Amino acid sequence: MSNNLSLFDITGPIMIGPSSSHTAGACRLGYAARRILGEDVSSVIFHLYGSFKETLKGHGTDRALLGGILGFLPDDIRIRDSFQIADESGVMYAFIKEDEEEDHPNTVKIELIGKTGEKKIVKGQSVGGGNIRITQIDKTNLKIDGKYCTLVTRHWDRVGIVQEVTGILNKCNVNIAQMSLYREAVNDQAYMIIEADDPISKECLEAVQNVAKMQYAAVIDKLY
Amino acid sequence: MNYRFKTGQDLLELCYEHNLSIGEIALMREAQASNMSKEEVYNLMLESYKVMKESAQKGIITSEDSMGKLIGHNAKKMYDYYRMGESIASGMLSKAIAYSLAITEENSRMGKIVACPTAGACGVVPAVLNALEEDREIDEKKIVMALFNASAIGLIIATYASISGAEGGCQAEVGSASAMAASAVVELLGGSPRASLEGAAIALKNMLGLVCDPVAGLVEVPCSKRNAGGVGNAITAAEMALAGIESFVPFDQVVVTMGRVGKMLPSSLRETAQGGLAITKAAKEYTQRD
């Protein structure tokens, strides 16, 4: 294990059982996917790989993933009733067990359609102890672990756009901890992942969304 | 001042240098590493302890199937038996066993728990601490500090061995939890930091080689009762350490050994449900039902 462990990685997390990677981690993956979509979900398909296929029922992986989509965090007792809550709020859902092998045994691909028709495909892994890693958004490979408040943008690559976004964050008093860029090979589009020390407000996000050539921007709040 | 420690030896040196308990050093270490105030860090641990107690109290009055329907009715049975006052174990141990079953049963029916160090082994440390708090009427603040002590032990184990059943078998989960609990109990009952590590070493030694073999891959059988076993082992080890008994093999060496033994376990005995109790006739009958 890494030597950057916190005592609260040992005593913690506070969570709904029974498994940190198959329940708490699954819930965080669903939650992150919902944030990446950026609006309430109207339908969702979960593609499950590796151990996630086996733990779906017995470890409550299904309820945890869906609970995350509904905006519940791993310690939210409503996870237990997420099927019922989804049905009541008209969220459609399906679980598909996939046979392909993935790099990590606890992998899920989440296909989301939002209330206004917005679509996203988010892939991620539950990497142990309830920790997660988002590895793909639509067709772009990237890495988000949710340890910080994270701004995700997709934009047409043009001179100055990165500075413009960081300038907005600056104005909102948001300190940047780390930043990465992922270019798509085919067209001139890029994903930018900015991890921030401070929470990013709705107004601040809107300002980023209004930057010229910005296609998409969303915020995943700190997941831990 | 730097409160970072990696090994048990580092931890002891810090304790003696600053004349602080293991729990206090751990609290300072966390405040320093996370840039939080001591108070904030303390309050986080207090919150965890409160959830732990709630899970124990809820579990002893609930008799309800677990997700896999393999357990869910033992904690109440055990608690009722404890209350009859006829148990062979001391009252405190009997109650701690009931709490341990209670917390793990809550976990397996999707109740709220605190992983310690994992969700599978969530019923050892809290059960011992909560039973001791009530039995000896110990101030809650002291218990929270003992939880820091336990977490420090877990941190060292996670660094030099493993706390994951998939990596190191159940010795890494319930074994680690048992060592954490033993160390915490020694501190609570006035033992020295050195004695705490002796307790942790003894507890971990007694669990070396323990395999992870969950029936049908569920965190139910043998996990729940094995947590209770970890409680008994923790108290046994703490008792010896408090009597002044030392471990022949020092704590740090026991930890590294546990990690090494874990690597030698075949994958069938590391959470894959392909060996041990998971392939018994009883387990197969369960897996093939309906």
Ligand code: SF4
């Ligand atoms: S048997 Fe395996 S799953 Fe059960 S508590 Fe032990 S390590 Fe965890």
